Amino acid sequence: MEPKHLDIFLLRCLTALISEAHVTRAALRMGMTQPAMSATLARLRALFNDPLLVRTEKGMVATARALALAESVRQGIALIDHALVPHDAFDAARADKRFDVAATESVGFVLIPALIAHLRAVAPGLRLRSHVPELARASHELEEGYSDLLISFMRPVPDGLHVSLLLRQKLAVIAARHHPDVRGSVDLEQYTRWPHVYYTRGREGNATLEATVDEALAAVGLDRRIGAWQPSILSSAAVVAASDMLATVPEHLARHFEATAGVQVLPPPVPMPDVDIAMYWHDRMHKDPAHQWLRGALRDVAARVRAA
Known part of the structure; x- marks a missing residue:
């Protein structure tokens, strides 16, 4: 394989395919059609001279070659993302940006409306897309940039993630x-x-x-x-x-x-x-000014919910 034939988008597709082990879900993650992702998988198979995903009775599974590639590719993408992040001060009042937040249903019901109201009041150009995560894949979503934050009941923290307690409930x-x-x-x-x-x-x-x-x-x-x-x-x-x-x-x-x-x-x-609600984020976003602002806003919102 000639590395010059690979680009960052192809590598992102590769990590999505390996993580999801499902062409349609990988396509949704990457904002592509299913036929386009199928064509991308075919191209990746040719480039790596390996099937990467094989069909079994339980669905698609990654090959040994794909699993060996996965972690190195993810780390490489994280380094590139970090290098491209602007490190200027973040002006929330003027920013035009979308955040993607994964929140379990009950947690989202308590915190997301208050967070959106806060954004509308102080940063009307910021938009929020929230979705209910499949918790088994939540850390991969953070790692690959599909989600900026996970808000969930507190659980053991996988390597590479940061956590901050937001709310304690009886x-x-x-x-x-x-x-x-x-x-x-x-x-x-x-x-x-x-x-x-x-x-x-x-x-x-x-x-x-x-x-x-x-x-x-x-x-x-x-x-x-x-x-x-x-x-x-x-x-x-x-x-x-x-x-x-x-x-x-x-x-x-x-x-x-x-x-x-x-x-x-x-x-x-x-x-x-008590049940603890926490937010989780990946190390690659830890020093991103916009992400730091969002985490601070969420802490402020949680404090108001606690005091209500």
Whole structure:
């Protein structure tokens, strides 16, 4: 292979293909059509004299050659990106720029509207595109520049990422305002007897929040009945309001549902740890002035949410 036949865009496509192991998803990440990405994959295969991705019963998987290339290519792209970043002071009030933020649903519900309102007030030329991440690939999204920030429940930090705590929330139980049995408080017997609405994250399975609740019950030798599984924590509140089921959600969400969805908010009948919301970013963006400004703005927004 002649290196002169490779350009930075081809290398970005290569990392997207290896990370996604799926031509259509890689095309979406790169803003291309699926046929264009298929043609790019064919070109890369010819350049590297390797299939790079091969089809199996479980879908496409990267070859050994592709996996060996992946980390070096990502590091090279990060170095190029860093070299091209302007290091002048960032004037947010005049800037015309889009930030891409990955935020889990409940976290986004609490912080993203407040962040957008803040941007409109102090930096109207800044725009925000947010999406719900597939957490298994979230670190790759940050590494490859698909996301500028990840806002999520706090979790172990992979190499190459920075983390900053934004918000600490207690958990609360919600029940219908006119529940047949639960009124003003919920004891452990009621909590385990009445069915729960369980928030699931699509193909990834149980949400971190639900695992936290299950672990707290397991610590006292109990578990709970699941009456419904919902892909959205917001729809969970609607199910609770219309039924005799319970749900356990972060307190900021619970108070919103109390005011809008006809539910009562109750303390859990068993000790449960607080849930921490943090933001994560890749090392290549750590010193970028625009990114530093965004992180500061998000910290300010989180402080106002905490004080509300």
